[in-house]
Amino acid sequence: xxxxxxxxxxxxxxxxxxxxxxxxxxxxxxxxxxxxxxxxxxxxxxxxxxxxxxxxxxxxxxxxxxxxxxxxxxxxxxxxxxxxxxxxxxxxxxxxxxxxxxxxxxxxxxxxxxxxxxxxxxxxxxxxxxxxxxxxxxxxxxxxxxxxxxxxxxxxxxxxxxxxxxxxxxxxxxxxxxxxxxxxxxxxxxxxxxxxxxxxxxxxxxxxxxxxxxxxxxxxxxxxxxxxxxxxxxxxxxxxxxxxxxxxxxxxxxxxxxxxxxxxxxxxxxxxxxxxxxxxxxxxxxxxxxxxxxxxxxxxxxxxxxxxxxxxxxxxxxxxxxxxxxxxxxxxxxxxxxxxxxxxxxxxxx
Ligand SMILES: Nc1ncnc2c1ncn2[C@@H]1O[C@H](COP(=O)(O)OP(=O)(O)OP(=O)(O)O)[C@@H](O)[C@H]1O
Ligand SMILES: [Mg+2]
Numbered sequence: 390x391x392x393x394x395x396x397x398x399x400x401x402x403x404x405x406x407x408x409x410x411x412x413x414x415x416x417x418x419x420x421x422x423x424x425x426x427x428x429x430x431x432x433x434x435x436x437x438x439x440x441x442x443x444x445x446x447x448x449x450x451x452x453x454x455x456x457x458x459x460x461x462x463x464x465x466x467x468x469x470x471x472x473x474x475x476x477x478x479x480x481x482x483x484x485x486x487x488x489x490x491x492x493x494x495x496x497x498x499x500x501x502x503x504x505x506x507x508x509x510x511x512x513x514x515x516x517x518x519x520x521x522x523x524x525x526x527x528x529x530x531x532x533x534x535x536x537x538x539x540x541x542x543x544x545x546x547x548x549x550x551x552x553x554x555x556x557x558x559x560x561x562x563x564x565x566x567x568x569x570x571x572x573x574x575x576x577x578x579x580x581x582x583x584x585x586x587x588x589x590x591x592x593x594x595x596x597x598x599x600x601x602x603x604x605x606x607x608x609x610x611x612x613x614x615x616x617x618x619x620x621x622x623x624x625x626x627x628x629x630x631x632x633x634x635x636x637x638x639x640x641x642x643x644x645x646x647x648x649x650x651x652x653x654x655x656x657x658x659x660x661x662x663x664x665x666x667x668x669x670x671x672x673x674x675x676x677x678x679x680x681x682x683x684x685x686x687x688x689x690x691x692x693x694x695x696x697x698x699x700x701x702x703x704x705x706x707x708x709x710x711x712x713x714x715x716x717x718x719x720x721x722x723x724x725x726x727x728x729x730x731x732x733x734x735x736x737x738x739x
Contacts, residue, residue: 394464399464399551401733402451403541403559406436407583407607407680409450411458411725414708414734421566421735423710425542426723427458433621437605439471441538448545456547462548466736468729470556470585473535476599478515478703480523490513493526501530509533515595525622527596529555533732552736556580557599559732560702564591566735567706575670578702579656579691580729581681583607586652588659598663602655606681609648613641649684651718653691660695670680676702678728708735 401412413425429450435443477500493512498505499572516525536553543550545664554562560578570576570593580587582605590598606628615625617640632636637645656675663669675697677688682701692699704727705720 399734399737400460401461401559401736402465402467402543402548403524403556403730403733404436404437404441404447404451404467404542405431405582405726405729406585406605407431408726409447409712410730411454411460411463412465412727412730412734413460413462414731414737415457416737419691419709421708423705423708423715423731423734425458425460425592426713426727426730427460428723428726429454429457430649431650436584439469439601440535441475441542444538444542447542449570451542451546451548455548456589456670462676465543466553466554466733467539467543467550468554468556468559469531469539469734470582471601471602474531474555474601475529476555476557476596477528478597479526479528480519481526484707487696493528496530497530498727503530503532504616506535509536519559527637529558531555545560554733554736556582556729557601558586558596558677559642559729559736560587561589561591561596561681561732562735563728563732564702565593565701567702567704568643569593569678573670574673577656577660577672577675577697578676578678579676579677579682581605581652581684581687582679583681583684586655586679588656589657590663590672597670598659598666602659602660602681604648604652604655605679606684609644612644612648616640616644621640632683635685637685645684646686646690649687649690652681652684652687653694657690657695675699676691678702678704678725679685680726683725702728704731 403410408430410428414423481496489511510530511525515527540550572593578589584607586602588600595729608625660720688699
């Protein structure tokens with residue numbers, strides 16, 4: 390949880406680079422129930438490396454989304470992603486609760502490659518005592534102006550950002566809610582979005598290692614656009630149609646496998662980096678989500694490349710849903726994109 394805490398009912402608002410998604414969920418006695426999922430497409434290049442570059446387009450899209458969904462709740466939990474966000478474990482000398490914030494801030498300075506005046510910082514105590522007089526802190530930092538752009542777009546519609554999360558942490562949140570893990574191993578969560586592939590290696594209780602890489606489904610659309618000399622929109626329609634029917638034109642096939650390979654290589658690079666770190670839990674499997682992970686053949690290619698079983702993260706494994714629209718076909722269509730916004734909606738503490 391970052392930069393705030395929701396004490397009132399909230400909705401999850403995932404401002405992705407290709408679409409904005411909204412999820413309403415409620416905690417019942419038997420567990421979480423998703424009541425609504427809505428999404429609206431964004432024009433190309435509205436968000437670049439997680440940063441809003443076309444403010445008006447985002448405002449317009451959120452307004453359309455709120456209108457379409459009929460959601461009345463004003464408080465939202467939204468997220469940030471990309472290279473302006475830093476998530477890192479740091480070991481600091483054991484400190485009492487009163488001085489902890491100052492101590493973390495002071496220690497954080499050496500790990501953050503930005504001016505401390507320009508960042509927002511939050512942290513979580515992962516381990517009070519690591520046995521060597523140090524405590525394990527999970528540090529989360531992001532540039533203020535980067536965050537402010539998201540908050541400004543949300544506030545302009547009259548909504549109130551209550552909680553600001555990070556895509557990879559929302560991903561962990563939705564995973565833990567739906568899957569059981571043993572404490573002696575780790576799994577890899579991979580969200581292949583349109584522009585960013587987000588990787589989070591988690592244990593049963595904490596984020597161990599994260600990385601956001603600037604590759605995703607959009608790269609395939611652009612390759613198709615260049616190869617066939619058509620517009621981005623036309624290429625996107627052709628891609629979705631080809632990928633979902635499995636009828637991929639011959640000239641597009643090599644592009645599909647090249648992009649799959651690129652994304653899989655980035656995931657492998659992260660796993661190599663993780664494997665080289667001194668204390669690490671063994672990885673048992675990979676869970677995929679995000680629209681870009683639906684590129685045909687991608688999950689098999691990734692599994693072969695890294696040598697772990699790969700499966701799709703089902704955000705509805707234990708989280709229930711209510712409403713006639715949530716039939717099997719609809720769930721299959723939305724599941725890959727719904728993981729992050731569901732993770733955000735579950736930050737609802739009310
Ligand atoms: N069936 C499909 N086959 C292949 N690609 C798909 C399919 N459905 C969606 N996509 C692609 O998935 C991407 C959108 O995924 P998603 O909604 O997870 O991204 P986003 O959240 O908007 O982006 P990001 O997380 O990178 O900011 C687009 O590139 C889209 O073309
Ligand atoms: Mg996304």
